[in-house]
Each structure stands twice: as structure tokens, then as C-alpha cells.
Amino acid sequence: MISALIKWMQRYEGWVGAGGGLCILAGLYLGLVASPPDYYQGEVVRIMYVHVPLVQTGMLAYSTLFIGSLWYLWKRDPIVDNLCHAAAGISAFFTALGLITGSIWAKPTWNTWWTWDARLVSFAVMFLILVGYLMLRTFVDDPEREARYAAVLAIVGFVDLPIVHFSVEWWRTLHQPLSFSMRGVSMSKPMLIPLGIMTVGFSLTFFYMLMVRTQMLYLDHLLTAKKGRLLSQAHLSSDVGSSPSSLSTP
Amino acid sequence: MPFFNVIRWVAWKDLISEVRSRETISSMFFFALIVILVFSFSFSMDQAAARELIAGIIWVAFAFTGIIGLGKSFSAELQNDCLEHLQISPASKGAIYLGKLAANLLFMLIVEVILFPMFVIFFNLDVVEELPLLLLIFALATLGLSTVGTLFSAMTVQIRAREVMLPILLLPLAVPVMIAAVEATRGALHGDPVSLYGNWLRLLAVFDIVFTVLSFWAFEWIMDT
Numbered sequence: 001m002i003s004a005l006i007k008w009m010q011r012y013e014g015w016v017g018a019g020g021g022l023c024i025l026a027g028l029y030l031g032l033v034a035s036p037p038d039y040y041q042g043e044v045v046r047i048m049y050v051h052v053p054l055v056q057t058g059m060l061a062y063s064t065l066f067i068g069s070l071w072y073l074w075k076r077d078p079i080v081d082n083l084c085h086a087a088a089g090i091s092a093f094f095t096a097l098g099l100i101t102g103s104i105w106a107k108p109t110w111n112t113w114w115t116w117d118a119r120l121v122s123f124a125v126m127f128l129i130l131v132g133y134l135m136l137r138t139f140v141d142d143p144e145r146e147a148r149y150a151a152v153l154a155i156v157g158f159v160d161l162p163i164v165h166f167s168v169e170w171w172r173t174l175h176q177p178l179s180f181s182m183r184g185v186s187m188s189k190p191m192l193i194p195l196g197i198m199t200v201g202f203s204l205t206f207f208y209m210l211m212v213r214t215q216m217l218y219l220d221h222l223l224t225a226k227k228g229r230l231l232s233q234a235h236l237s238s239d240v241g242s243s244p245s246s247l248s249t250p
Numbered sequence: 251m252p253f254f255n256v257i258r259w260v261a262w263k264d265l266i267s268e269v270r271s272r273e274t275i276s277s278m279f280f281f282a283l284i285v286i287l288v289f290s291f292s293f294s295m296d297q298a299a300a301r302e303l304i305a306g307i308i309w310v311a312f313a314f315t316g317i318i319g320l321g322k323s324f325s326a327e328l329q330n331d332c333l334e335h336l337q338i339s340p341a342s343k344g345a346i347y348l349g350k351l352a353a354n355l356l357f358m359l360i361v362e363v364i365l366f367p368m369f370v371i372f373f374n375l376d377v378v379e380e381l382p383l384l385l386l387i388f389a390l391a392t393l394g395l396s397t398v399g400t401l402f403s404a405m406t407v408q409i410r411a412r413e414v415m416l417p418i419l420l421l422p423l424a425v426p427v428m429i430a431a432v433e434a435t436r437g438a439l440h441g442d443p444v445s446l447y448g449n450w451l452r453l454l455a456v457f458d459i460v461f462t463v464l465s466f467w468a469f470e471w472i473m474d475t
Contacts, residue, residue, distance in 0.1 A: 073471055121425070125422045125423075125425050128418075128422035129422050129423065132415075132418045132419045132422065135415065135418065136405075136409070136415060136419065139409040139410045139411050139415060140408075140409045140410075141409075141410070145408070148471050148472070148474065149405050149409070149472065151471070152401075152405065152468045152471050152472060153405070153419065155464075155468065156398065156401070156423065156461075156464060156465070156468060157422075157423060159460065159461075159464055160423045160426070160461075163426045163453075163456070163457055163460070164425050164426050166426075166453070167425070167426035167429045167430060167453055168425075168429065170449060170450075170453070171429055171433065
């Protein structure tokens with residue numbers, strides 16, 4: 001019994017992954033070779049083509065986790081829980097990479113590895129929440145309860161992030177203003193295009209990873225259920241006195 | 251049972267068991283006392299340095315103390331399967347949450363009010379005219395810590411490694427509370443006009459409202475059997 005969502009993922013995951021790979025290759029060429037160096041930052045600016053998409057993908061993954069968690073609490077579908085679990089791991093991965101590349105970019109431009117800036121702190125907090133989420137999941141024995149707790153934590157954490165952001169913004173901030181805002185885009189075209197392509201590429205890669213990881217967790221779930229059934233059968237048959245070797249020949 | 255009676259009885263039950271056992275408040279109090287002593291050994295401060303650092307020290311001590319109280323709040327329910335009875339009782343889960351929250355808030359505030367004079371003595375502070383404002387800051391920030399803390403206490407009590415998981419889950423979420431509480435307390439201790447740090451009080455109030463509503467809603471999912 002394989003769910004429709006898993007079938008859909010199996011059909012499209014190859015296309016999504018290939019699209020993501022192609023976009024990243026094209027974006028890397030445009031960003032690292034074809035685009036001009038920045039007027040102020042010189043060649044250093046090229047790390048932007050990796051850093052910004054990583055961070056945006058981390059946020060996309062957490063948003064997916066948030067929506068998935070709401071969906072899970074509403075429908076209680078175990079596959080949605082597998083999807084959330086997958087999204088959380090990938091989000092933690094992208095957020096960690098985003099923090100590391102941001103730190104590398106901050107050293108030459110701000111002359112410091114780390115500063116207590118609003119976006120840095122919100123991302124660090126987001127990373128800690130995601131790590132707490134993944135730890136929480138390993139500590140709960142009952143899968144249904146694990147899914148519920150994790151969903152509640154993801155939702156509470158998601159609501160917390162804007163408050164963290166504003167509180168640190170009032171506290172102290174150094175980050176350059178957002179390049180994309182309601183007032184328009186403050187970036188030249190030869191830099192914008194590779195950035196956009198890289199962002200699309202990383203997002204597609206995220207969806208590819210999400211599909212693969214969800215399937216893995218789903219199969220793991222099925223396997224655990226199957227193992228539980230076999231074990232209880234073995235116990236039952238040994239209780240009535242027949243040979244317990246039924247485990248080896250299911 | 252009507253909603254408000256449930257709140258009152260759950261809080262009352264916690265208060266009575268605390269009055270009889272005196273476990274939570276005494277352990278919170280002595281832990282906090284040790285934290286204060288460790289801090290006063292670690293930083294050898296004159297009065298000027300103390301005025302800069304003391305707000306942070308106060309809130310680190312209060313937050314760690316609060317975690318001890320919050321953790322005990324639901325682990326006490328494990329005895330005699332009280333937690334299961336709360337879960338299967340027909341009373342509204344939200345009302346149970348508010349009752350627990352009220353009890354936790356009260357315990358933390360009691361400990362804070364006992365501890366604050368210790369800070370004044372050990373760190374030689376001058377606080378008399380700012381006292382009502384400081385109490386307001388303590389109340390708002392403690393409510394912020396205990397809204398999320400009560401929710402996570404109910405969550406972590408039912409899993410393995412609960413003593414570790416409560417601070418790991420609670421402290422990152424409490425970052426805005428800590429920043430706002432430290433900044434407001436520092437402003438009040440400096441004797442600044444309220445308009446300079448009124449923003450932080452407003453932030454604390456917003457955090458309290460958002461997370462009381464959210465935890466009230468989410469508690470239903472935590473206590474589901």
C-alpha cells in the first residue's frame with residue numbers, strides 16, 4: 001500500500017533534481033565567471049550567489065515545515081509527518097550552511113566573523129529550534145505522539161522567529177538593508193539574474209531532497225510497523241507452544 | 251466544571267501541594283542563591299561595573315531558576331498517574347493549561363521577589379524609587395518565560411531526557427524575553443526615563459499575549475492521549 005503522494009514523488013523527483021542541478025550549474029557559471037565584481041566589495045561579493053540562496057532555501061524549508069505541521073495537526077496523516085521530519089532536517093542543513101557562508105562573507109566585508117545583528121541572531125535561533133526539533137523527535141517513543149509534539153514545536157518556533165527578529169533589530173543591527181523590498185530591487189541586472197537562477201536551483205534541490213528523504217522516512221515507518229507485526233506474531237506463536245522460528249521465515 | 255473553576259482548582263492544587271511539600275520553591279531559591287554567589291565570585295565588580303552587568307546577571311539567574319520550577323511543575327504530576335488523570339478528565343485542556351500557568355507564574359514571582367533583595371545586597375544596588383516599575387518588568391518577563399515554559403514542561407515530561415530537553419527547547423524561544431527583560435531592567439536600574447525603554451515593555455506584552463494564546467491552543471495537542 002503506497003500512498004498517492006509517494007507515487008507522485010517517485011514520478012517527478014528525477015525531473016526536479018535534474019532541473020535543480022542544471023540551474024545551479026548555470027547560476028555558478030553566471031555568478032562566478034560572467035557577472036562583474038561589485039563596486040565596493042570586489043570579488044568577495046561572489047559568495048552572495050551561494051549565501052543568499054542557501055538562506056532563502058533554509059527559510060523555504062522552514063515554511064514548508066510550518067505548513068506541513070499545521071496540515072498534520074489538522075489531518076493526522078503520517079505521511080505529512082514524514083514530510084515535516086524531512087523538511088526539518090533539510091532546513092537545519094541549509095540554515096547551518098547559510099550561517100557558515102555568511103560568517104565567511106562577514107569577515108572581509110564587516111571585518112568580523114559574527115555580530116549580534118537581527119538576521120544573524122534570528123537565523124541562529126532558527127537553527128537552534130530546528131536542532132531542538134530533531135532532538136525532540138529522537139526522544140519520543142510513540143510515533144504518533146512524536147509527530148504531534150514536533151508539529152507543536154515547529155509552529156510555536158515559527159511564530160517566535162519574527163519576534164526574535166524585531167527584538168534584535170531594536171537592540172542593535174549592522175546587516176546591509178534588504179536588497180529586495182516593497183520599494184523595488186536595489187541590484188543591477190547582471191548580478192540579479194545569476195542570483196535568481198541560483199535561488200531557483202537551490203529551491204528545486206530542496207524539493208528533490210525533500211522528496212527523497214520523505215520516501216526514506218515513509219519506508220522506514222512501514223518497515224518499523226512490519227517489524228512490530230512480525231515480532232508480535234512471533235510472541236503469539238511461541239506463547240501457544242509452536243516453534244519461534246516463524247521469525248526467520250515470514 | 252465551568253472553565254474558570256478548573257483554572258482555580260488546578261492552580262489551587264499546585265499551591266496546596268507546594269505548601270505541604272515546599273519542594274519547588276525551596277529548590278528554586280537555593281539554586282538561584284548559588285547562581286548569584288557564583289556570579290559574584292566570577293566577576294569582581296565595583297559599583298559602576300555592577301550597574302552595567304547586573305541586569306544580565308539577574309535575568310540569567312531568574313531564567314535558570316524558572317527552568318527548575320517549570321520542570322518540576324509537570325514531573326510532579328507523574329506520581330500516582332496524575333498526568334493521565336489530567337489527560338482523560340473532561341475538563342477543558344485550555345483551563346488546565348491556564349491553571350498550571352498561574353501556579354508556575356506565582357512560584358517564579360515569589361522566588362524573584364525573595365531573590366531581588368539579595369541582588370541589592372550583594373551587588374550594592376540603589377533601587378528604592380524604581381521598585382514598582384521593576385516589579386512590572388519582572389511580572390511581564392516572567393509571564394513570557396512561563397507561558398512557553400509551561401507548554402514545553404507538559405511536552406518534555408512525557409519524553410526521555412526531559413531534564414535536558416526543557417532548557418534546549420525553551421531558551422532559544424525565550425531570546426526576545428531575555429533581551430527585552432535585560433534592556434528594560436538595565437534602564438530601570440540606571441534611573442532612565444520610562445520613554446527610553448518603554449518599547450521593551452511593549453515587546454514583552456506582545457510576546458505574553460501571542461504566546462499565551464498560542465500555548466492555550468497548542469496545549470490541547472500536547473495533552474491528547
